[in-house]
Amino acid sequence: MLKRALAIISLLLIGYWIAQGLAGVPFGQDRMLVAQYYLDHVKEQTGAVNAVTAIVVNYRGFDTLGEVTVLFIASTGVGALLWRRKKQRTAKTEGSIVLTTGTRLLVPFVMLFGAYIFIHGHLTPGGGFPGGATIATAFLLLYMAFTAYEIPHKAFEKTEGAVGMAYVLVGLIGLAIGGYFLYDWIWQDWGFGVDNIGRLLSGGFIPIIYTIIGLKVGTELSGIIDNMVKEEVSE
Amino acid sequence: MISVYYFGAISLILIGLYAVLVKKNLLKMLIGLSIMETGVNLLLVSIGYVAGRSAPILSEGIGPNQAVDPIPQALVLTAIVIGVATTAMALSVAMILHEKYGTLNVEEIRRLRG
Numbered sequence: 650m651l652k653r654a655l656a657i658i659s660l661l662l663i664g665y666w667i668a669q670g671l672a673g674v675p676f677g678q679d680r681m682l683v684a685q686y687y688l689d690h691v692k693e694q695t696g697a698v699n700a701v702t703a704i705v706v707n708y709r710g711f712d713t714l715g716e717v718t719v720l721f722i723a724s725t726g727v728g729a730l731l732w733r734r735k736k737q738r739t740a741k742t743e744g745s746i747v748l749t750t751g752t753r754l755l756v757p758f759v760m761l762f763g764a765y766i767f768i769h770g771h772l773t774p775g776g777g778f779p780g781g782a783t784i785a786t787a788f789l790l791l792y793m794a795f796t797a798y799e800i801p802h803k804a805f806e807k808t809e810g811a812v813g814m815a816y817v818l819v820g821l822i823g824l825a826i827g828g829y830f831l832y833d834w835i836w837q838d839w840g841f842g843v844d845n846i847g848r849l850l851s852g853g854f855i856p857i858i859y860t861i862i863g864l865k866v867g868t869e870l871s872g873i874i875d876n877m878v879k880e881e882v883s884e
Numbered sequence: 885m886i887s888v889y890y891f892g893a894i895s896l897i898l899i900g901l902y903a904v905l906v907k908k909n910l911l912k913m914l915i916g917l918s919i920m921e922t923g924v925n926l927l928l929v930s931i932g933y934v935a936g937r938s939a940p941i942l943s944e945g946i947g948p949n950q951a952v953d954p955i956p957q958a959l960v961l962t963a964i965v966i967g968v969a970t971t972a973m974a975l976s977v978a979m980i981l982h983e984k985y986g987t988l989n990v991e992e993i994r995r996l997r998g
Contacts, residue, residue, distance in 0.1 A: 656905040664898050671894070672926075676887035677935030688940065689949040700940035700954040705961060716962050723969030729974040778965045782896045838983065847943060858889045866965070873972045877979070 664735055696770035696843070697837045697852045705776065707854045710831040713858075714816060721813060724869040733881045744794040752794035757785040767863030771852035777859040781866025788871040792878055800875050809868045812861045819854060819861070889930055889960065890902040896923030898975045910978045925960045932956030 651714075681688070687708060688700055689829025698705040743749065766773075767780030791798045822831030835841050839876055845851040896919055903916025932953035938946050939955035978988060984992050 655905055656902060660898050660902055660905070663901065664894055665896070666892070668896050672886040674890075676889045676930065677933055679934045680931075681934075681953050684953045685948070687954060688942070688951055691948075692942060698942050700942065700951065701957045701961065703959040704954055705911050709958065712962065716965055719966055720969050723973050726973050727976045730955060730973075731979055772941075774941070776961070778961060782968075870968075877972075877976065 665760060687780055692846060694834065694836075695853055695855065696846055697772065697855050698847050699771055701774075702770050702776050702852075702855055702859070706858050707804065707853070708830075710820070710858070713862070714820065714831075717813070717816065717862060720866065720869055724872050727873050727876050729877045734782075737882045738796060738878060739880050740796045740797075741883065743796055749794045752790050756787050756790060763787065763863065763867065767859045768856055769849065770859040772849070773868045777862025778866050780859070780863040780867075782824040782870060784811065784863070785866035785870035785874060789874050800871055802875075805868045805872060807874070808864060810852075812865045812868075816858065816861050816865070819858060823854075828874055837862075890927065893923045893927035893930060896920070896926060899903070899923075908991055910981065910990060914974050917965070918971060921963070924976065925963055925967075927959050928960050928963075930958045936958070 687704060691697060691700045693704045695703040695707045697707070713772055743779075744752070763780045763783035765780075766775040766783060767777045768774035770780070787816040788800055824830050826832060826834040827837060833853040835857075841853070842848075842851030894935055899921060900916045900918070900920030903919065904913050905953040907913050907916065932955065934952045937950050937952045940957065942948065942951065981993060987993065
């Protein structure tokens with residue numbers, strides 16, 4: 650009881666402290682400094698309509714590479730922590746008829762929707778990370794519905810490694826052509842899709858990078874799901 | 885005076901912190917961490933909001949002066965992904981602890997004491 654009271658008192662102190670800090674930050678005011686520059690120049694500099702995507706992939710593309718690396722390390726860490734010699738799924742009951750039928754009907758569309766999200770990242774809200782997560786939910790659905798289902802491990806591991814290298818490769822091609830890592834040569838040098846801004850075939854290399862990120866996130870989250878679902882079986 | 889719109893985010897952070905401080909079950913502490921994370925993300929996005937403006941997608945009718953701040957949204961996009969990854973890591977550590985000790989109560993897991 651005393652511990653709980655102490656916790657509540659310290660929470661109130663912390664809450665008061667955060668509120669004090671935020672009291673000088675008015676809600677809904679225009680405080681943009683560098684963001685205004687991004688908003689003003691995003692169309693001619695990157696060809697993307699969605700400014701968030703342009704910041705994530707173009708202006709801060711190196712950050713995103715680090716983020717993908719963090720995700721990769723986390724997925725590897727989960728695999729290393731849950732590593733066992735004999736791993737199987739021990740679930741005995743199949744999903745109900747509603748779940749299995751629904752899965753059969755919905756899985757292609759869920760995957761298609763994920764692909765839509767990451768291909769249209771430069772036009773609509775979304776991008777590689779939500780798209781990849783959507784694709785991973787399709788695999789989770791398969792795991793829940795069918796006890797015998799396994800993701801194709803070999804293909805997934807190869808895809809994961811290949812798209813990781815593809816990201817670095819795109820960056821290095823930019824380094825070779827334009828002089829810095831992740832230089833958007835498709836937009837800056839070729840001017841691909843200049844008359845096309847706001848349609849699918851524009852946005853420089855954003856759709857390419859987001860396809861890479863989407864595939865990587867999808868395979869990695871599916872691998873995490875696979876590692877967590879399986880249990881050790883004793884012989 | 886502090887704006888009422890920040891209270892949701894602050895209270896989410898405090899609810900998560902309460903769970904981390906008081907609860908003894910590891911899973912509940914992890915849920916508390918996730919709630920805290922949601923609160924921080926909400927706080928960042930709401931700081932980037934500009935009254936009367938639209939999402940930073942510069943399509944028809946939305947020019948550079950009618951969009952909210954896109955940088956917090958990009959940062960939160962990053963933070964959400966990192967949060968998912970760290971939560972997955974922590975959950976697998978919790979699974980291993982449960983296998984080793986047969987419990988998730990942090991007071992019974994002796995090795996966790998310094």
